[in-house]
Amino acid sequence: MTTQAAAEPEHYRLDAAASTFKVQAFAGGLLSAFGHDPVFGVNDFQGEVQFVAGSFANASLKLVVKANSLAVVNDIKGKDRQDIERTMRNDVLETAKYPEIVFESNNVAVSRAANDRFRARMIGNLTLHGVTQKNISLNCDVTLTAEGVRAKGGFALRQTDYNIKLVSVAGGTLKIKNEVKGAFDILARRAQ
Numbered sequence: 001m002t003t004q005a006a007a008e009p010e011h012y013r014l015d016a017a018a019s020t021f022k023v024q025a026f027a028g029g030l031l032s033a034f035g036h037d038p039v040f041g042v043n044d045f046q047g048e049v050q051f052v053a054g055s056f057a058n059a060s061l062k063l064v065v066k067a068n069s070l071a072v073v074n075d076i077k078g079k080d081r082q083d084i085e086r087t088m089r090n091d092v093l094e095t096a097k098y099p100e101i102v103f104e105s106n107n108v109a110v111s112r113a114a115n116d117r118f119r120a121r122m123i124g125n126l127t128l129h130g131v132t133q134k135n136i137s138l139n140c141d142v143t144l145t146a147e148g149v150r151a152k153g154g155f156a157l158r159q160t161d162y163n164i165k166l167v168s169v170a171g172g173t174l175k176i177k178n179e180v181k182g183a184f185d186i187l188a189r190r191a192q
């Protein structure tokens with residue numbers, strides 16, 4: 001094996017079916033005690049991770065989320081669930097106009113935490129609602145397994161940074177706060 005062949009990055013594909021990815025919004029305003037803090041499951045995403053084995057050189061991540069795939073996963077029933085999902089798709093994310101959410105890294109730093117466990121910091125561009133924010137930082141714990149690469153972490157973002165209008169009802173006495181939080185536990189399997 002030549003040195004050049006040894007330095008070729010390995011490719012992994014994200015496996016949405018073996019992963020969990022959630023985003024939570026929070027109610028605010030005078031009537032927030034009566035509102036919901038909806039948790040949305042991200043059900044359709046794909047992407048690729050690549051890095052040179054053993055060194056994590058040339059590491060990168062590309063993640064593409066189908067915006068229309070977000071669905072309420074916490075205990076909100078019936079009409080409220082339907083109204084929240086419709087509002088999220090039509091008024092907040094405007095999924096017909098902006099069907100994809102894309103994160104693409106341009107800098108990845110990895111440090112070893114234990115034998116097959118690492119801490120990663122990915123910096124990249126996030127395109128959401130037609131707006132691209134640069135130098136978004138994403139931190140996660142990474143584990144190398146027989147299945148592939150598993151990454152667990154969280155993030156927060158402000159909706160107004162992406163020109164998303166904040167939803168309110170009842171004359172503004174119940175509204176969704178600007179910051180939403182996400183959590184993920186994503187498996188990437190070695191590409192064939």
